[in-house]
Amino acid sequence: MVMKIMTIGDIVKLLECEVLCCADRLDSEVHTACGSDMMSDVLAFVKDQAVLLTGLLNPQVVRTAEMMDIICIVFVRGKKPDTAVVELAAQKNIAILSTGNRMFEACGRLYESGLRGGLSANTSGGDNAEGGS
Amino acid sequence: MNVLELHYDVPGDDFTRAGEASSAIKNKLKQMGISPNVIRNVAIATYEGEINMVIHANGGTIDVAIDSDAVTLLLKDTGDGIPDVELAMREGYTTAKEEIRALGFGAGMGLPNMKKYTDEFELTSEVGKGTEVKMKVYLNK
Ligand SMILES: Nc1ncnc2c1ncn2[C@@H]1O[C@H](COP(=O)(O)OP(=O)(O)O)[C@@H](O)[C@H]1O
Ligand SMILES: [Mg+2]
Numbered sequence: 615m616v617m618k619i620m621t622i623g624d625i626v627k628l629l630e631c632e633v634l635c636c637a638d639r640l641d642s643e644v645h646t647a648c649g650s651d652m653m654s655d656v657l658a659f660v661k662d663q664a665v666l667l668t669g670l671l672n673p674q675v676v677r678t679a680e681m682m683d684i685i686c687i688v689f690v691r692g693k694k695p696d697t698a699v700v701e702l703a704a705q706k707n708i709a710i711l712s713t714g715n716r717m718f719e720a721c722g723r724l725y726e727s728g729l730r731g732g733l734s735a736n737t738s739g740g741d742n743a744e745g746g747s
Numbered sequence: 748m749n750v751l752e753l754h755y756d757v758p759g760d761d762f763t764r765a766g767e768a769s770s771a772i773k774n775k776l777k778q779m780g781i782s783p784n785v786i787r788n789v790a791i792a793t794y795e796g797e798i799n800m801v802i803h804a805n806g807g808t809i810d811v812a813i814d815s816d817a818v819t820l821l822l823k824d825t826g827d828g829i830p831d832v833e834l835a836m837r838e839g840y841t842t843a844k845e846e847i848r849a850l851g852f853g854a855g856m857g858l859p860n861m862k863k864y865t866d867e868f869e870l871t872s873e874v875g876k877g878t879e880v881k882m883k884v885y886l887n888k
Contacts, residue, residue: 654856657791658863670851674798677766678851681773681790683783 616728620644622686622709625665628723629688631711634695635704642685642709647729649690649721653678660684665729667720671695676702685709690717750814751779757797759806759824762850768809769794779813781886788864788884789818795857796822796880802847803827804878815886817866822880829872836862836870 617624623640626633633640645663650656651670656678660666665686666679671693679687686709689695694712703710713720753775755768773790793809800807804826812819829835836858843853862868867883 651851652854653851654795654854654860657795658856658860668851672850673763674766674851677770677794680770681766681787681794683787 616726618728620724620727620729622665622711624727625686625688625724626711628727629711629713629715629720631688631713632694634710634712635700636707636709639685639707639709644686644729646731647721647724648684648731649717656682656684659731665724667717667724669693669717671699673699673702675699676706676708679703679708680706686711688713688720690715690720750812753811753813755809755811757800757806757809759801759804762801765798765801766794769797772809772811775811776813776818781813781818785818785884785886789820791864792861792882792884793820793822795861796820796882798852799857800824800826802843802852807877817883817885820865820880820882820884822882823877824879825877828874828876828878829870830874832870832872 622642622644643663644665646661647665648656648660649667651668653674656666660682664684665688666684667688667690668675669690675687676699688711690713692714700710757768758764769790772793773786776786776789804824807822807824810821834840838859839855841853841855847853861882865882866885869881872878
């Protein structure tokens with residue numbers, strides 16, 4: 615089923631996630647997604663209102679998300695960051711989800727439901743946020 | 748608008764704290780009502796630079812000046828310096844070790860990202876002395 619507008623709550627359902635923080639953000643809209651374990655790639659490519667899927671658990675994942683105004687991080691393969699990382703995310707109002715799905719499976723399910731990467735927007739220079747909301 | 752100047756020390760011995768200065772700068776710009784596009788570009792540039800100072804030098808300092816035209820960023824460290832700046836600027840070039848890559852950094856995209864997201868970018872480095880990166884992001888584009 616392809617959804618028109620996806621929310622963090624939809625991601626929770628699609629990927630059978632546990633919500634580790636910011637449950638009050640479940641109604642927030644997600645426009646694009648990025649699956650990566652390389653934070654520089656996230657910094658190079660991410661667009662607005664994005665969700666980040668990653669297998670990395672360190673605090674820099676949250677900091678990278680903060681820099682890019684990413685609204686939600688999904689930790690794949692059942693991984694859960696430690697409480698300090700969850701607290702940092704809570705402070706920045708970034709929802710933290712954990713799914714038992716692997717990266718490929720998780721990205722595939724979201725793609726199937728209509729979510730896209732928004733990769734192409736940044737290839738031409740420093741106008742990455744152009745057209746952002 | 749008057750010039751507003753901010754100064755941050757970036758500790759070189761604690762990777763988990765890398766990004767705190769960039770976070771503080773981002774919040775400051777938000778409070779000032781700077782446009783989201785400018786904030787995003789400054790955030791990427793300072794964060795990549797801050798990470799570089801932590802993983803490739805022994806920390807350093809970040810100075811920010813905001814006036815009516817631009818956000819000016821000056822990142823300074825007294826690390827080992829960069830022997831071949833042209834090579835370091837290439838996408839994908841990195842000297843980061845495996846343990847840094849395992850943390851999600853060392854893709855060799857930091858300096859290219861910094862150049863790409865800023866309007867002015869100037870890197871000077873001297874082996875054995877340190878590295879200085881001066882960047883500007885214009886406010887009115
Ligand atoms: N502040 C610095 N001090 C010393 N070397 C640096 C510094 N910043 C960058 N470099 C060198 O330039 C290379 C490329 O940097 P960058 O593009 O940020 O990629 P990465 O950090 O992923 O290696 C680094 O691997 C390192 O050798
Ligand atoms: Mg770097």
